[in-house]
Amino acid sequence: MSRDPKIESPVGPRHVAIIMDGNGRWAQARGRPRLFGHHAGARRVREVVEACPRLGIEYLTIFAFSTENWKRTQVEVAGLMSLFRRYIAKETRALAANNVRVRFIGDRVRLDTKLVELMDALEAQTCGNTGVNLTVALNYGGRDEVARATKRLAQDVAEGKLRPEDVDEETLPKYLDTCVLPDPDLVIRTSGEARISNFLLWQSAYAEYEFIDTLWPDFTAAELERLCRSFGTRERRFGKVPA
Template sequence: MASGDPSGSGAPKGVEHVAIIMDGNGRWATARGWPRLVGHRKGAERVKQIVRAAPDLGIRWLTIYAFSTENWKRSTEEVLGLMTLFARYIEREADRLSAEGVRMRFIGDRSRLDAKLQRLMAGIEARTAANTRLNLTVAINYGGRNELARAMRVLAERAARGELDPAALDEGMVDATLDTADIPDPDLVIRTSGETRVSNFLLWQAAYAEYEFTPTLWPDFSPAELAAILERFDGRERRFGGVRGA
């Protein structure tokens, strides 16, 4: 599990992995009389700023929820626009991310994504694999239940082949089969836009994460607000099921 502030930056102790549900792009645009995709483009610009600020705040792992398994229910225009936006982000940011020591990877079911987007994803993962300053994980076509179902399918197939004794199945085996197998659990999950639900995000991994819900719409979420949330996190006591002071 994540612990400590390895950066020496003075950031709040214990915040190693922050996960963010980036919500409110569409409402931000609609409130201004603009198409929803304008809000998504503005949200992508905000991602760049948060990624750039994260290491200086002591964050080593940043996971962002870009597109859920339920988001396919949106209009064809919006879905296609989002997929184009993801591809452009990878193409345009690859050089900068690599130069700034950011390792980028993706979680979620890639099978439904466009072949070109899948190639771009695999390419930037390979290109940035050795980077260590910040681990950026992007959840695309991701859903916690879908992830768990896929993991259970893999474990069931292993058991059917005689490679796994069902009686020996434990939490560690499940954890190692998830998309996030080599990623530490989040310490803090932030959701923007005022909604107070987890929306099928990191259901297994966030079992003991702290949550912060802010009314700020994602395009307006600034590094300064992130820093303030981390300061509040520093005052929380995480007992992981234990007793205070034990």
């Protein structure tokens, strides 16, 4: 991990979520296959994670693979699944040594057994770490997450564990994949696209957004720092008016 002193950002984001977009276009602009860009993007994750402590970021959530990404070509999907397995196997020791706590969110049912085993092992190996909380959204979709949470909530109501009249906006988050995480303060999307793509729909109700042109493999710790400083200048009122 970087040992640089923490930046002066008392009102910086505690939880940053990133839609890591633009890997394929980055590769194609260089005359390379899309998977070349995904590999470059995976390497970029380490720099961003290592920058978090000095930027005051306690939680980092990254969008690795959406429930809609299965619509891509079989070659690209298979290549991504292979990349995830290799990345986890390669980075496990470094993540554990650098005190990073890793969690995965999303529906694991469709993922292959070997990948799920690696995910489970990485979560178990880092569960006692107290540094950056890295959450990887893998086969994740916001609508799918809410649907799965609602099913679990409905089951508890049916079994008498929860009364219908007790269900409110504080109840559902307890059933979400992110139930142990604070809501994101800042959501960043790279590559110039200005949409949220089904990412953390419930959790980001009051997040600040940054849509930037940088393609993910070109995203740097310096740009993350710039965005954190910009966040610190914003007035977050959460529906209130200034005193």
